[in-house]
Amino acid sequence: MDALIEIKNATLRFRIYRNRTPALKEAVIRVLSPKKTASEEVIEFNALQNLNLSIKGGDRLGIIGLNGAGKSTLLKMIVGIYPPQHGSVHVKGKVTPLIELGTGFDHELSGRENIYLNGALLGRSFKQMRSLEEAIIDFSGLEDKIDMPIKYYSSGMLGRLAFSIGTIMEPEILLVDEVFSTGDAQFVEKARNRMDHLISKSSIVVIVSHSMDHIVHFCNKVVVLNKGAVVAEGDPEEMVEYYRQNIANVGAAPAPYKPASPQPALTT
Amino acid sequence: MPTPLAEATRNKIETDSAIADVASRLDQQPAITSTESFGFFLFRSLREMTNIKFALASFVVNNLRRRYRRSVLGFAWSLLNPILTMCVMTAVFSILFKQNPKDFGVYVFTGLLPWSFFCESVVAGSGSLTGAESYLKKVYIPKLFFPMVTVATEAVNFASSIFALILLAAVAGFHFTWTCVLVLPITALLFAFTYCCALFCSIATVYFRDFAHILRVGLGAVFYTVPIVYPVAMIPADYRWFYAYHPMARFVELYRLAICEGQIPSLEVWASPLVVTVVAFLLSFALLKKTERDIIFRL
Numbered sequence: 340m341d342a343l344i345e346i347k348n349a350t351l352r353f354r355i356y357r358n359r360t361p362a363l364k365e366a367v368i369r370v371l372s373p374k375k376t377a378s379e380e381v382i383e384f385n386a387l388q389n390l391n392l393s394i395k396g397g398d399r400l401g402i403i404g405l406n407g408a409g410k411s412t413l414l415k416m417i418v419g420i421y422p423p424q425h426g427s428v429h430v431k432g433k434v435t436p437l438i439e440l441g442t443g444f445d446h447e448l449s450g451r452e453n454i455y456l457n458g459a460l461l462g463r464s465f466k467q468m469r470s471l472e473e474a475i476i477d478f479s480g481l482e483d484k485i486d487m488p489i490k491y492y493s494s495g496m497l498g499r500l501a502f503s504i505g506t507i508m509e510p511e512i513l514l515v516d517e518v519f520s521t522g523d524a525q526f527v528e529k530a531r532n533r534m535d536h537l538i539s540k541s542s543i544v545v546i547v548s549h550s551m552d553h554i555v556h557f558c559n560k561v562v563v564l565n566k567g568a569v570v571a572e573g574d575p576e577e578m579v580e581y582y583r584q585n586i587a588n589v590g591a592a593p594a595p596y597k598p599a600s601p602q603p604a605l606t607t
Numbered sequence: 608m609p610t611p612l613a614e615a616t617r618n619k620i621e622t623d624s625a626i627a628d629v630a631s632r633l634d635q636q637p638a639i640t641s642t643e644s645f646g647f648f649l650f651r652s653l654r655e656m657t658n659i660k661f662a663l664a665s666f667v668v669n670n671l672r673r674r675y676r677r678s679v680l681g682f683a684w685s686l687l688n689p690i691l692t693m694c695v696m697t698a699v700f701s702i703l704f705k706q707n708p709k710d711f712g713v714y715v716f717t718g719l720l721p722w723s724f725f726c727e728s729v730v731a732g733s734g735s736l737t738g739a740e741s742y743l744k745k746v747y748i749p750k751l752f753f754p755m756v757t758v759a760t761e762a763v764n765f766a767s768s769i770f771a772l773i774l775l776a777a778v779a780g781f782h783f784t785w786t787c788v789l790v791l792p793i794t795a796l797l798f799a800f801t802y803c804c805a806l807f808c809s810i811a812t813v814y815f816r817d818f819a820h821i822l823r824v825g826l827g828a829v830f831y832t833v834p835i836v837y838p839v840a841m842i843p844a845d846y847r848w849f850y851a852y853h854p855m856a857r858f859v860e861l862y863r864l865a866i867c868e869g870q871i872p873s874l875e876v877w878a879s880p881l882v883v884t885v886v887a888f889l890l891s892f893a894l895l896k897k898t899e900r901d902i903i904f905r906l
């Protein structure tokens with residue numbers, strides 16, 4: 340099966356409740372009083388607007404843009420976390436998201452138990468996890484601490500465990516959100532090799548990064564996002580150049596692009 | 608005029624393409640198909656549920672593990688806890704109401720255990736989606752997963768309590784018949800009903816956070832309408848018709864007939880629980896279908 344991501348006219352609207360959550364009381368008041376009370380303070384904004392993307396097998400797509408441009412949201416829409424209000428998203432192939440590593444880690448449980456828990460949340464079966472368990476522990480380098488509750492782990496160790504679980508299988512579609520370095524220097528080297536390997540093995544890779552070097556190194560196609568819309572699309576070098584000149588540097592825009600080391604997307 | 612053969616071939620091709628269509632729609636990311644029939648929605652929900660059964664098992668096991676972690680007796684508590692509670696309550700009540708502890712205890716707990724299972728599941732289940740925000744925003748998990756985790760965890764507790772009850776009653780010399788086996792289908796039905804209610808309440812809580820609190824009070828009131836600590840015979844005959852329709856009263860009656868009376872419950876007793884379960888199922892899944900794509904934006 341050939342992997343495919345087809346996004347047509349997708350608009351994703353977020354609703355932000357300013358100071359309260361919707362309550363039954365207000366619903367009752369709204370029904371009872373004919374006048375619309377202005378109590379519902381809701382701000383709506385389009386996180387993604389009329390997005391069209393077609394990603395085929397073999398594509399290595401980079402997504403660049405300022406903070407809040409909708410890059411991570413786009414990845415989450417592809418995973419299925421956020422369904423678009425308009426338009427459609429069609430995904431064919433098994434998606435492995437390296438977006439939020441270590442989702443569902445339970446701090447009371449041991450590292451080994453968390454491997455199974457996290458794997459389960461990533462949609463793996465028990466059999467798969469049992470056969471992968473040793474390889475995960477081995478790669479994380481946590482053999483001697485794996486049966487200890489992870490609340491005693493350092494953040495670097497947690498990151499290593501999360502990365503090892505997330506990257507153990509070769510995916511069809513790989514979504515990467517700034518996951519390039521975790522843990523100490525020794526592990527970073529290992530992690531980089533593993534990422535190279537995964538990217539080369541996946542049918543489709545979508546990378547979100549602020550590191551233009553990574554983008555140019557890995558991608559054959561780049562999309563520039565600005566305020567939820569695709570503003571340019573094409574060859575990586577050209578797009579990076581375009582982004583630097585037209586978006587990252589424009590007047591009141593936030594700090595220009597700095598080649599800072601990306602943060603690991605670890606959640607605890 | 609098409610020949611029968613051509614007609615048959617065309618029908619075959621249409622069926623094949625329909626199957627291929629269903630298959631291709633299932634290959635997509637689940638939350639993203641927008642227009643689908645209720646039947647297809649149920650089919651897809653079932654498929655999603657079977658796809659994540661390992662995650663379900665992990666969550667339930669971890670919930671239980673966490674509860675008994677670092678206690679000396681560990682999982683034994685899941686059996687000890689109901690045994691001790693039942694002993695204490697039976698002693699108190701049989702002195703208070705001057706009843707034979709053996710019969711009275713079995714009578715009360717065949718009512719109380721199913722009720723607590725239902726009540727705890729729905730109350731905990733109502734917060735299951737709002738409480739799972741951190742999961743729902745990080746990985747794709749079908750919404751029906753989290754109420755299921757809650758109800759399944761409670762069901763394990765319920766099963767061990769029922770087991771403890773039967774064990775305790777047997778030790779006390781209570782006479783059982785084979786009809787105890789009927790506890791299994793009755794529990795399956797109660798599980799389905801409870802899950803549907805928990806699913807409905809979990810979605811309602813996403814939209815109205817106050818719902819969880821109202822629910823708790825409401826269920827506290829409903830408790831007294833279920834003949835648990837009093838027999839239906841105590842109720843004036845004029846009002847007794849109410850208990851024929853009351854689904855939880857009927858569930859309790861099912862358990863009592865199977866465990867205490869050694870009878871096979873008649874269809875009349877099954878009617879209300881069955882009808883209510885079907886209604887709860889349709890309502891909760893219709894609500895889920897309507898809100899599934901919106902819930903994530905309301906958390």
